[in-house]
Amino acid sequence: MSDQEIVRREALGKLRELGVEPYPAAAFPVTTNSAEIKAEFDPEKHPMEDVVLAGRLMSVRVMGKASFAEIQDSQGRIQIYVNRDEICPEEDKTLYNEVFKKLLDIGDFIGVKGRVFLTRTGEITVHVVSLTLLSKTLHPLPIVKVDAEGQVHDAFSDPEQRYRQRYVDLVVNPEVRNTFIQRSKMIRVMREFMSSRGYLEVETPILQPLYGGALAKPFKTHHNTLDMTLFLRIANELYLKRLIVGGFDGVFEFAKNFRNEGMSRFHNPEFTVMELYVAYQDCFWMMDFYEEMIEQVAIALHGSTEVKVGDKVIDFKRPWKRYTMFEAIQEYTGVDITGMNEDELRKTARELHVPIDETMGKGKLIDEIFGTHAEPKLIQPTFITDYPVEMSPLAKKHRDHEGLVERFEVVCNAKEIANAFTELNDPIDQRQRFEEQLALGKRGDTESMVLDEDFLRSLEYGMPPTAGIGVGIDRLAMIMTNSDSIQDVIFFPQMRPEKNIASE
């Protein structure tokens, strides 16, 4: 234990000797908070003679018989003024001299009652008349200081510590708190946008006997009572479609999915996707729907359709640019791949220096060419439509073009932020597609889909024409909050276990 931790533990004992309970049970109902005081206080028009607020003590400047300190609540910080003879009107000055000056530490939760005033330098400050310790801190908080020029000193910046001890990060780095508030607001806007159109928010299984609806490696687990293998879902698509079969017009779910794959600043083993399915619509309707929803998200978060991301400005103002996949490839490589067979595509990919291997089929080759040459250049939100059928086993065949499906992705800041289809509802075609996937699996592609008989049975009972979309919530949150790592938009990103935390 460090000297500072030992000192704090000793302070605990001394507080109890003085009759001050460091962890009182009684409620401390507040009447206001730091932001409200700063917004509403006016010495002439709106004096505040009797306020009660609480928070963490974040800095203390003792000047003999008077002190200034700052407390931080959920809304921010506010300065307090503590005068010895006011909090100790009697002979006994212990509360000020011992408790406040010596036994309180930065980080401790305190509650204060007092009146608001303006200091000589014009800062809105709470003149404390009574002070209560609400919870004692034993672990020292990093002290982050901001000087008059707004320069931050001694920032708590080590990424490992910030992610492992997010609670500290949140206390000490206000912009982190804001990022997560924005993320939450983003989800709320989407939820309200969909709910107000009558779509139903639902929950579907995370533990699945078969993993389907996407191409990925799953986490595997075991249920003891049933003595069976279960998988953590890689997608919820097939369950949401079963609900459309069941007669709902629109269903959506904000779903945690799990994929047992590499980690990077764009990948966390568990991540959040919002999927929506709407009966009697197609993917072209969904383009308009998504565009409008995300434009509203941007406006709700930033008051504008423009969002600053790194050194770029991304504008979500409708309408967004729309390319077919072949158009996008032609735009960025100059090569028209329309009508090419597998050998021609392989040759083209080599000429364009696209990394390929022998297991890749036609669809995957096209996807690689797009991913290498077009996707990195798409910064503004852009719809890419008309994907090859081979890489979209759950999408309906294109109404006009042989070999393509009715599908779009939205690429923004060089990353996919949505994927949507006119859903395949022909059970016989769906069975064939699954079988083609099984064939691909035999060819060596480890990420082909497994055949889900119950899902096929549900389609045989009949699914109406349906539009579906999946939205990567973490990726969208990264853009909307100008974060360059997924770890900055997930409270507790996955980490290897920390050694020796117990022995500390």
Added chain:
RNA sequence: GAUCUCGUAGCUCAGCUGGUUAGAGCAUUUGACUUUUAAUCAAAGGGUCAUGGGUUCGAAUCCCAUCGAGAUCACCA
């Protein structure tokens, strides 16, 4: 999984072409101070230099291994 970079006090960092007792600021402790705001002034304490091994008269510093993190790549959303 591969490559590169990093790990020194509670926090942020210096020291790294090997060489007295490993330094600084903030934080902590003691003292002074009744309107300060990165408060100030005076003094003090605080370190298995990530872990283990090696080279050397001598290692925070060089080498190897391990653990943890970040970046890039591969797989993917």
